[in-house]
Amino acid sequence: MKLDMNSKYLKKFTSAANQVRNIISDIPDIAIIAGSGIAASFEKNKNTQTLNYNILENFPKTSVEGHHGEMLHYDFDGKNALVFSGRFHYYEGRTLSEICSIVALIHILGIKRLIITNAAGGLNPKFQVGDIMLFNDTIDFFFFKNYDSSFVPADTDYRCPVNRNNSSYQEQLEAELIRSGIPYQNGVYIGVTGPNYETRAEIRAFRRLGADAVGMSSVPELKAAKILGIETIGLSLITNTASEIMQEVTHDEVIIAARDSATKIKSIIKKAVNL
Numbered sequence: 188m189k190l191d192m193n194s195k196y197l198k199k200f201t202s203a204a205n206q207v208r209n210i211i212s213d214i215p216d217i218a219i220i221a222g223s224g225i226a227a228s229f230e231k232n233k234n235t236q237t238l239n240y241n242i243l244e245n246f247p248k249t250s251v252e253g254h255h256g257e258m259l260h261y262d263f264d265g266k267n268a269l270v271f272s273g274r275f276h277y278y279e280g281r282t283l284s285e286i287c288s289i290v291a292l293i294h295i296l297g298i299k300r301l302i303i304t305n306a307a308g309g310l311n312p313k314f315q316v317g318d319i320m321l322f323n324d325t326i327d328f329f330f331f332k333n334y335d336s337s338f339v340p341a342d343t344d345y346r347c348p349v350n351r352n353n354s355s356y357q358e359q360l361e362a363e364l365i366r367s368g369i370p371y372q373n374g375v376y377i378g379v380t381g382p383n384y385e386t387r388a389e390i391r392a393f394r395r396l397g398a399d400a401v402g403m404s405s406v407p408e409l410k411a412a413k414i415l416g417i418e419t420i421g422l423s424l425i426t427n428t429a430s431e432i433m434q435e436v437t438h439d440e441v442i443i444a445a446r447d448s449a450t451k452i453k454s455i456i457k458k459a460v461n462l
């Protein structure tokens with residue numbers, strides 16, 4: 188079934204968008220969703236304008252440690268971008284509408300490019316902790332049955348609404364990374380609900396399904412962005428490998444690993460912003 192975004196749902200973000208415009212007069216054309224631990228790499232300076240999600244009308248508030256819940260108007264040594272430090276997860280009991288709020292807001296703000304980042308477990312045996320994987324494609328294991336008010340079935344067109352995520356934006360970034368000699372991996376991201384990390388059997392199953400990295404976010408946001416015509420790049424920071432997941436990973440370890448390698452992902456984000 189083809190999906191669309193509910194216009195009533197999108198309208199809910201009009202006042203929040205106006206609040207953002209009142210604080211940030213020159214809205215950049217790129218936004219970034221900073222995942223677990225990655226947000227910490229965006230150090231603020233005196234020129235960084237910040238806006239707490241809590242002040243935004245009809246916008247969810249954040250709760251998980253490592254997710255701050257604020258928007259930064261951030262200077263990437265040339266171009267500015269809006270960094271959303273803190274996202275909304277299914278495992279916190281969020282609805283699909285809440286999870287897609289950031290994407291809906293940036294759409295109302297007229298932003299056309301989005302970089303979605305996350306911490307993920309490496310399933311591909313070639314991946315090491317600290318590697319950055321650009322999404323080639325995704326597998327949606329959220330299995331949202333009830334597309335709440337954010338998504339609506341558009342018609343009975345059975346074409347996949349969010350097929351391959353390879354945007355020309357991503358192609359430009361990959362060309363630039365190759366030119367600059369910045370290493371990266373490519374792969375398939377499987378999005379799961381969590382909150383538990385995977386069992387050994389799940390790791391084996393996900394590998395056989397063709398997934399290279401596993402995480403608990405990003406797929407719903409990517410879907411929403413695709414439907415709204417926003418060009419996206421998905422980036423995973425590999426914070427642990429499948430063999431480590433088998434020995435039981437903790438949320439704290441993931442946050443620490445993400446912080447340790449955050450400069451790497453930041454240099455890739457900087458390239459993507461300044462393309």
Ligand code: HPA
Pocket residue numbers: 306307308309384385401402403426427432436441
């Ligand atoms: N599994 C799921 N989500 C994750 C992982 C993992 O191993 N690491 C970081 N986020």
